[in-house]
């Protein structure tokens with residue numbers, strides 16, 4: 247790491263003059279890494295660092311463009327006004343919608359699906375069709391089965407070819423709605439679904455075969471940020487243990503402002519196949535079938551139909567409020583020594599999640615963009631920014 251003891255006021259847009267003078271008086275070091283700026287005290291205690299969950303020392307992820315195993319693109323099914331969970335009668339069928347969860351569909355899955363299942367009529371004949379085999383369709387199917395329903399899932403694509411497979415898998419409701427566009431009814435529904443989802447996922451933590459674990463999350467910021475800057479940490483602190491703003495002595499990262507919390511990581515490549523086997527074990531059927539329109543859907547034998555089609559609801563139910571937010575993730579070889587998640591640390595909204603199927607790098611949110619080809623510049627940015635973020639770790 248190249249360091250300089252000269253303070254360059256022009257390179258620190260986010261600090262007031264008073265903050266700079268305070269830091270200069272405390273002997274601050276300004277570190278530059280080819281365009282990446284960090285401001286840290288001249289002396290830091292260094293390792294070992296106290297960690298709330300893990301007994302491992304911090305390890306630096308090995309980020310190397312030549313080691314990329316996969317680059318995946320997915321479209322988050324986003325609605326500014328929030329996801330849709332409601333039942334309606336169409337002809338002699340009851341259709342119950344459960345779609346539009348944006349960048350938080352894994353997170354919301356159990357809770358949202360529980361609300362959807364609660365809309366089911368109390369009939370003697372309990373045969374339901376679930377359209378969609380992503381996380382929402384599978385969770386809905388499981389909850390229906392637990393209530394005594396016979397379930398058939400119909401889907402155009404099955405895992406591993408769903409958006410749910412592209413998800414990073416952090417348990418956090420990010421990009422689920424726009425606060426400016428929601429109404430009070432949705433706010434209440436969201437709260438209920440989030441809390442329920444947390445309860446149900448918590449039961450799966452460390453249960454063999456599900457790929458659900460608790461992880462430390464570190465937010466690497468260039469400007470001061472606290473839990474109050476993230477609505478889910480501010481409004482639901484009880485769901486995110488160990489929230490703390492860390493001093494530079496308490497973490498190994500080069501970023502000047504680091505915040506931490508603990509939350510669950512749900513690994514889609516383990517979790518989704520497990521849900522499929524659970525649905526099968528409970529007597530469910532899964533059929534590959536694409537529906538072109540509502541009329542075709544209404545030809546199904548089942549009188550109760552759950553619409554868990556994600557972005558597919560845009561065409562199928564003409565929901566023009568559904569907007570794709572394009573995402574792209576990069577997978578590098580797995581590294582068991584890295585067990586913490588990071589958010590930020592460079593240009594763009596970056597994240598690094600260590601999973602059994604690899605170290606995953608993300609950080610693409612392109613609203614309204616639905617092209618599914620991987621973008622080489624985006625991959626290069628994710629790799630470059632993460633290399634910068636990790637190379638100067640004090641470990």
Ligand SMILES: Cc1cc2nc3c(=O)[nH]c(=O)nc-3n(C[C@H](O)[C@H](O)[C@H](O)COP(=O)(O)OP(=O)(O)OC[C@H]3O[C@@H](n4cnc5c(N)ncnc54)[C@H](O)[C@@H]3O)c2cc1C
Pocket residue numbers: 319320321322323344345346347348349350351352353354377378379380381382383400401402403404408409410411412413414415416417418535536537538554555556557558559562572573574575608
């Ligand atoms: C890059 C990226 C990172 C993400 N990270 C996270 C994260 O860390 N945490 C988190 O909680 N969420 C995350 N998400 C969001 C999450 O992936 C989605 O919200 C979630 O997968 C939506 O699930 P779903 O079941 O509604 O949709 P999908 O997984 O898209 O499933 C929809 C199903 O419906 C079927 N279908 C659609 N139309 C039809 C039709 N006409 N006929 C028949 N079948 C049809 C599809 O084939 C599919 O089986 C991320 C998303 C992306 C893209």
